Amino acid sequence: MSAPMPFLLQVENLGKYYPLRGGFFNRPIGVIKAVDGVSFAIREGSSFGLVGESGSGKSTIARCLLRLEEPSFGRIIFEGADLLKLPAEELRRRRADMQIVFQDPFASLNPRLTVRDIIGEPLVIHTPLRGEALSARVVELLEMVGLGRQYLYRFPHEFSGGQRQRIGIARAIALNPKLIILDEPTSALDVSVQAQILNLLDELQRRLRLTYLFISHDLGVIRYICDRVALIYRGKIVEEDETERIFTAPTAEYTRTLLAAMPIPDPDYSPYRS
Amino acid sequence: MTATSAVTSMGPLAHWRERNQSRFENWRRGFYRFRQSTLSLVGLGITLFIFLVAVTGPLWVPYPEDAAGAVHVKERFQPPTLAHPFGTDELGRDIFTLVVIGARVSLAVGVIVLLSAVTIGVLLGAIAGFFGGLVNEVIMRLTDIFLTVPSLILAIAVAAALGPSVLNMMLAISLVWWPGYCRLVQAEVASRKQDLYVQAARAAGASQRRIIFTHILPNITSPIIVKASLDMGFAILTAAALGFVGVGARPPTPEWGLMFSAARSYVPQYWWYPIFPGLALFLTVFGFNLLGDGLRDVLDPRAKR
Numbered sequence: 230m231s232a233p234m235p236f237l238l239q240v241e242n243l244g245k246y247y248p249l250r251g252g253f254f255n256r257p258i259g260v261i262k263a264v265d266g267v268s269f270a271i272r273e274g275s276s277f278g279l280v281g282e283s284g285s286g287k288s289t290i291a292r293c294l295l296r297l298e299e300p301s302f303g304r305i306i307f308e309g310a311d312l313l314k315l316p317a318e319e320l321r322r323r324r325a326d327m328q329i330v331f332q333d334p335f336a337s338l339n340p341r342l343t344v345r346d347i348i349g350e351p352l353v354i355h356t357p358l359r360g361e362a363l364s365a366r367v368v369e370l371l372e373m374v375g376l377g378r379q380y381l382y383r384f385p386h387e388f389s390g391g392q393r394q395r396i397g398i399a400r401a402i403a404l405n406p407k408l409i410i411l412d413e414p415t416s417a418l419d420v421s422v423q424a425q426i427l428n429l430l431d432e433l434q435r436r437l438r439l440t441y442l443f444i445s446h447d448l449g450v451i452r453y454i455c456d457r458v459a460l461i462y463r464g465k466i467v468e469e470d471e472t473e474r475i476f477t478a479p480t481a482e483y484t485r486t487l488l489a490a491m492p493i494p495d496p497d498y499s500p501y502r503s
Numbered sequence: 504m505t506a507t508s509a510v511t512s513m514g515p516l517a518h519w520r521e522r523n524q525s526r527f528e529n530w531r532r533g534f535y536r537f538r539q540s541t542l543s544l545v546g547l548g549i550t551l552f553i554f555l556v557a558v559t560g561p562l563w564v565p566y567p568e569d570a571a572g573a574v575h576v577k578e579r580f581q582p583p584t585l586a587h588p589f590g591t592d593e594l595g596r597d598i599f600t601l602v603v604i605g606a607r608v609s610l611a612v613g614v615i616v617l618l619s620a621v622t623i624g625v626l627l628g629a630i631a632g633f634f635g636g637l638v639n640e641v642i643m644r645l646t647d648i649f650l651t652v653p654s655l656i657l658a659i660a661v662a663a664a665l666g667p668s669v670l671n672m673m674l675a676i677s678l679v680w681w682p683g684y685c686r687l688v689q690a691e692v693a694s695r696k697q698d699l700y701v702q703a704a705r706a707a708g709a710s711q712r713r714i715i716f717t718h719i720l721p722n723i724t725s726p727i728i729v730k731a732s733l734d735m736g737f738a739i740l741t742a743a744a745l746g747f748v749g750v751g752a753r754p755p756t757p758e759w760g761l762m763f764s765a766a767r768s769y770v771p772q773y774w775w776y777p778i779f780p781g782l783a784l785f786l787t788v789f790g791f792n793l794l795g796d797g798l799r800d801v802l803d804p805r806a807k808r
């Protein structure tokens with residue numbers, strides 16, 4: 230590869246403050262700075278890791294990027310357009326290009342819908358596909374994530390955690406998005422299942438030329454997936470660099486603490502090895 | 504083999520069966536859990552029986568003209584016999600006929616009251632829970648005002664103000680019945696709104712209508728159904744109470760509460776007069792309560808008492 234790929238997503242000085250209420254009449258008595266001036270940029274086709282302890286603001290960033298939450302300030306430039314300035318209809322269309330896989334596969338699938346309706350929902354919203362054509366596309370997606378057409382009309386409760394996460398991934402890739410935000414997609418799963426899901430994500434990324442924003446508090450997972458990593462602490466990025474540099478020559482004190490707390494990585498262990 | 508051929512290569516019946524297999528399996532499992540409890544089955548049996556009686560009653564009651572207000576003075580206060588299994592009243596009408604036809608009145612009132620209360624409650628509750636903010640405050644404070652007034656007294660007051668008739672009675676009871684559903688639905692919607700699958704739908708660009716009707720409402724039907732089946736008995740009881748105090752159904756409508764009230768002055772001598780409408784009322788309320796409890800165990804296992 231010669232010239233570096235262009236940026237797909239640029240986040241500039243993003244912030245999200247929540248009012249902290251309490252006392253009499255639930256008055257605002259302060260603010261929680263969940264995200265406090267975060268900037269980073271992700272190149273097309275790369276995997277960008279966001280690491281931080283619980284409560285550091287990772288999911289809040291994800292929700293702001295998806296506009297599930299209005300950021301308090303900052304800019305989000307996606308495919309060259311400022312998401313926070315787009316009119317509603319244009320934003321709805323752009324949403325097709327940015328999808329998310331949630332951490333908890335037990336809560337992220339509507340228990341009343343069949344797999345066809347769950348995976349088919351983004352297609353129904355954004356495309357004219359219906360009926361048989363929709364089923365066919367859903368079957369195609371199921372096969373891409375290692376499930377078969379026999380699951381088409383099953384309900385979420387009939388699946389294991391790993392299978393549910395595959396369904397969540399199928400839903401995320403249904404519209405051929407450019408960017409997928411993975412909010413701790415494996416942390417609710419058994420270790421052996423984690424490896425399978427990571428393999429699947431890796432395979433899909435190459436096949437569909439996806440860009441990943443991979444959120445985790447597990448540095449081991451990040452190391453295998455990501456090209457670049459940002460470490461976030463209390464809503465602020467404390468260090469950002471290429472993955473190998475972070476692991477071999479961390480500069481921030483916080484990074485060193487995190488690395489020290491990590492279990493010794495087994496050099497022979499790779500989730501990509503079958 | 505391509506996906507398309509796999510989907511279309513089946514006959515329509517096989518396709519339909521495949522599509523619904525899991526749904527049937529869910530129902531089968533739910534029915535199994537319901538069957539585990541004898542009391543729920545008894546409740547189901549009683550309510551089915553009462554519905555059957557109410558629907559088919561006019562076809563087989565022995566004296567259909569009595570329910571329409573016929574008077575047979577010579578037959579007054581006959582004790583239960585084969586000709587009049589529940590005896591006759593002060594106008595010589597067959598109490599068995601009146602009780603059977605009375606089931607139609609009571610069930611109709613119960614069903615209509617609950618339908619309107621659930622409709623209003625779900626609508627207002629969903630709006631309050633989904634949009635929050637000022638709308639929520641206004642709707643919920645209104646609901647609270649209704650809930651602080653004892654419902655029976657409010658219903659009596661409203662019915663008295665409107666004048667006694669079955670229609671006004673239904674209006675009055677519906678008016679005091681919706682706030683319970685409004686509060687239930689508001690709380691459920693507000694908490695479902697935070698659920699991850701709703702966030703997922705929003706991230707996929709789903710419209711508000713789609714989020715409410717596809718993702719939120721289907722996931723809160725269970726508590727609504729459970730509450731409605733438990734409430735059905737109480738709504739019927741309230742209707743009878745209004746009839747009893749004279750602000751509900753009017754004679755000659757064969758309404759249980761009204762009959763019970765008319766019978767007051769003739770006990771204990773003519774004991775059969777109040778006993779049978781009273782028993783019918785008791786059986787109905789009892790049946791719906793058992794059914795509601797059973798449904799709760801099936802649909803809403805977490806809320807078990």
Ligand SMILES: Nc1ncnc2c1ncn2[C@@H]1O[C@H](COP(=O)(O)OP(=O)(O)OP(=O)(O)O)[C@@H](O)[C@H]1O
Binds near residue numbers: 446
């Ligand atoms: N709606 C909200 N109202 C108030 N505070 C919030 C809200 N959402 C998140 N927060 C706060 O913002 C901070 C960041 O939360 P966030 O969920 O982004 O953390 P996280 O890094 O994803 O943590 P985890 O690893 O546990 O998922 C937390 O302190 C949290 O309490």
Ligand SMILES: [Mg+2]
Binds near residue numbers: 287288289412
């Ligand atoms: Mg999180």
